[in-house]
Amino acid sequence: MKPVIGLAVGRGTGPELAVVFDRVLAALAELSGVEIGVARSPRTYHSYHSLRAEGGMSRVRELTREDADHYERFCRTQAGLGTPAIFRTAVNAQSLYLVRERLQAVKVDVLTTPSSSLLLVRDEAQGFYTGENRHRPGAVDRTTTFSRAVTEKVVAFALERARREWPDHEVDRIVMAYKFHLLDGALDDWVAESALRHGVEITLSQPDTVNRNLVEHGLAPRTVIIAGNEWADIMHVVLLDRFGSEKQENRYTENVHLHPEVSGLVEYQTVHGSADDLEGRDVVNPTATIRATAAIAERHGRCAGAVRRVEAALEAIGARGVLTPDLGGTHSTTAVVDALLAELQPASTLVAGS
Incomplete structure (x- = not known):
């Protein structure tokens, strides 16, 4: 049975980063000779800024609750189907924390010197x-x-x-x-x-x-x-x-749910937020999404060596200055992802430790 990964998308730059996730996951699966399914939530969840644009406090509270209830059901459904992981773009914090409280979540990050x-x-x-x-x-x-x-x-x-x-x-x-x-x-x-x-x-x-x-x-x-x-x-x-020694914009974290009904379901997210001011401009930094996708592919999608391959590709394109404006470059999100995918090499061509 092929592995299936959940995908939940928020407003702001979420739809653009969902495209990055889909493209990188498909490329890594192809390189590893595996097939990975994606179960996408049918709802696009609000960012804080999109909520505020909908109306006053009562409307914000209503939509916050709707988003939280829907996303909780999505998580519970995916856990029940045996989905091991979900990639989620940024969503309004109040909705997220309602879900995290109900599903008893912890966020995990490892920093090394x-x-x-x-x-x-x-x-x-x-x-x-x-x-x-x-x-x-x-x-x-x-x-x-x-x-x-x-x-x-x-x-x-x-x-x-x-x-x-x-x-x-x-x-x-x-x-x-x-x-x-x-x-x-x-x-x-x-x-x-x-x-x-x-x-x-x-x-x-x-x-x-x-x-x-x-x-x-x-x-x-x-x-x-x-x-x-x-x-x-x-x-x-x-x-x-x-x-x-790392920027938030380049990192992802894991959210692990401890409630017994969803135990084992891991949610990956970028550390950065929804970046509504960059929505639709094709300039959002895709690095955190790329790294999260590689981790998901390796840990949950049978793509051995995916993280190492992606890190090597990120280093190579960074050395050539293929970066988004927030990192000092002039390239679009799409151009960075195009360069990364072109740089990726099949697992058999990588030398161990490279």
Whole structure:
């Protein structure tokens, strides 16, 4: 049976990046001699800017809920069919976080330096980015929830992922970055219970303390940071600059769903947003989408060596200056993808380690 990958597309530059995904995935499948199906969601989901163009607050709330409900059904349906992964372009954050709360999602990113590695696990299932809004004259009340059960799931996932990331080594440091002082001591107790249950030491710290320690001491060789999105979302670009030497526009991340009904479904997304100001101009940077597609093809589409082939091709076209304007080039999105596909070579022609 051929593998099938889900595809969900948002407004802004989403349709353009969906074309990039389709083209690169098809090329990698052909190079590997496999067939990969794509199950595309029939709905084009809103960006924040497209929502605001639809009307006032009541209309925004209505469409936000419709997008969230539809995307949740799409994820559940694909998981039920055995689809291992979904590629999703940027979608309005409120809709996404409703789905992430319901499906208990975490976001995973690995940043490496020559001497250290950071596994960043972002808790998307609870906290101040999740929850519901209640409107009253001149005010919005937002209600959010933290729970022992979700906290334990997030910690257990992070520890399991760390073992996969460093199978031959112990983790040197495990830190949780949360505003735990606002939770009456509940999070302290839950984290202590998890640490005892798993036989590890976990340091629960305020976000500013985590920042200070990173500035003062840097990363241990193998560090795990489990973080609420209140810190991780803001700090991601700083962590990339300090420890990853990479631009957000060039990276993708994984969202892993922990709810048992969709367990195992992984959603890949670009780190950058919907870039509505670039919509239809054919100048959006396709690098993150290309890299996400390669990872999906290799991990879920039986395309061995896809990531290595794509990285080699990206390096080659970058050396020739084939770049979009945000990277200092003058090429269109389509031209960059055309050059990349022309550069890709069949697996048999690559020398190991090249």
